[in-house]
Amino acid sequence: MKVSIGFNRHLEPDWLAQTASWVANGIEGQALKERIDSMLEPAFTSKVAKDKTRNLLFGIWNKLPKDMTSRFQGKGADLLIEHSEQHLVFHWGMMLSKYPFFAFVVGQIGKLTKLNDTFMYSQLEERVAEQYGDTSTIKRSMQFVVRTLMNLDVLRNPEQGVYGVSRPLKIESSEIKGWLVEAIMLSNQSSSRSLSSINDDSVWFPFEIFFDLSDVQTNKELEAHLQSSDIVVFM
Structure with missing residues (x-):
């Protein structure tokens, strides 16, 4: 079966911000x-x-997959206007929710930098090839993701073949965190997920963030139930 990648160009932050602003209007x-x-x-x-x-750009901020409502991306655009100083959060949530390839690549970067804030490009390339295949198309798409992360100041490139993560952005707003919980569930195409697994997900590496019950309760699309020793979030 042919795998759909979709992330086939690098993006600039100004392009993302302007596109989101138009959608919000x-x-x-x-x-x-x-x-x-x-x-x-x-x-x-x-x-x-x-x-x-x-x-x-259109796919990130306007095109709707069959399992996504316009409300989700509309709220993301509105929140971006309200919290423009944290623009990265909303582009990140939209890219996670729309592009599984992007979510996989950034998840692998998060795993590689969990104990050390630098990684070898070859390590990332190997992990992506294991999942998607060792083809020129896959390699180019991975390069586009990494270039976009550089443009967004998420990654730095201190020496050839070596990448590091920038200082994480602190996220405190419950409304923003509730929207991000929804984004990761859309990314996983899941209707439920434990709160601990959401917190542990490696895709959050650019952020200093912790989700708790009150964050979930700010989003009317989410419900939380206590099961055993964990809270399970339903969408």
């Missing part, structure tokens, strides 16, 4: 695509590259 569909095209025009000489970048 009700610009969607073809009108959004046209605005993204105009925004990207000065940065590209290749129409193919520009179109792929536009489609990825």
